Amino acid sequence: MAEVPSTRAADGAFTWVEFVDRDQRDVLAEVRRLSAHPAMFEDSLGRGRPPRLEVLDGQLLVIAWDLDPDKATSKPGDVVILTGDSWLLTAQWDGDGPARPLRPLIEREHPSGATPLGAAYRALAAVVQSYEATVASIENELDEVETEVFDPAVDEDYQRIYRLRRRIGHVDRAASALRQGFETNADALDDLLEDEPTLHAYFRHMRSDLVALADLLSTQRMALDAVVSSHESNVSSRQNRDMRTIAAVAALLALPTVVAGIYGMNFKDMPLLHIPVGWVFVLIGTVALDVAAVLVFRRRGWLGADHGRDR
Structure with missing residues (x-):
């Protein structure tokens, strides 16, 4: 744990208490020490909690998922931000990699000023920016997947398709929960930011x-559903072609078998x-029958040729 007093605020310093990958009980003990709202004393802060935003008696609580836009299969990290009149508490738990440091984000200069709410905004803005970067990455990958799935010459990567669906689900759940928090606590958040009109505009922009x-x-999500549907259709079509090919090969083997069976009778x-x-x-007659069958099957596309003439 790091406790950092800030001296940049014109109207006085605030205390920043920082936790990175610490036990949840340590976080709750510090929440009690800071005289946070009694609702915070419950076992509601920690790793694996659903994202949310709440305003409780002048204190802002944010639980968010921190995503890594560069990792397609990364597990979200957890970020807890809690503000009081003169203090800020942040707690982080990593996902698939080390937790992103919040100190450079919070300590940098910003029009919001050096207040607990201003620092909380900077940390939360970085989280939302990771959502935007992840969505942009998803958009690029979605374009590539759509190109693959609608190109008959390419066998699409089904693992990539379902991995993309998982990424969309992560961002959707993370962003939707925060948006719902902004909408539910709109009036309380306006009251909380009444003395900081500049910061109020930034929070309103974040909500947008x-x-x-x-x-x-x-x-x-709708575009990916269309891709999944097309992928399943392609899989079914390929299975049907394979079954036709197998049936055609079996018929070619059956012709000489029938001839041999007839002439093998006494x-x-x-x-x-x-x-x-x-x-x-x-033998010549048998080969001629097989050749004729091969030509017919190929014409119908049962042996991998002339797919456009499937019947």
Whole structure:
């Protein structure tokens, strides 16, 4: 744990208490020490909690998922931001990699000023920016997947398709929860930011960003559903072609089997049976039947050719 007093605020310093990958009980103990709202004493802060934004008696609580836009299969990290009149508490737990440091984000200069709410905004803005970067990455990958799935010459990567669906789900759940928090606590947040009009405009802009993200994610989900449907159709079509090919090959093998079976019966009077070179004519006839069958099957596309003439 790091406790950092800030001296940049014109109207006085605030205390920043920082946790990175610490036990949840340590976080709750510090929440009690800071005289946070009694609702915070419950076992509601920690790793794996659902994202949300709340305003409780002048204190801002944010639980958010921190995403890595560069990792397609990364597990979200957890970020907790809690503000009071003169203090800020942040707690982080990593996902698939090390937790992103919040110190450079919070300590940088910003029009919001060095207040607990201003620092909380800077940390939360970085989280929302990771959502925007992830959505942009998803959009690029979605374009590539759409190109693959609608190109008959390419066998699409089904693992990539479902991995993309998982990414969309992560961002959607993370951004939607924060947007809902902004909408539910709109009046309380306005009251909380009454003395900081500049910061109020920044929070309002963040809410607009979350709404836009939700709309874009909804569009991406529908586009991915179309891709999944096309992928399943392609899989079914390929399976049907494979079954036709297998049936055609079985028919080609059945022709000589039938001829051999007939001539293997113990009959005295059979065509070409008593001619010394009769077997040659039988063999030629069998090959001719198979060649004719091959031509018919290929014309119908049952042997991998002329797919456009499937019947």
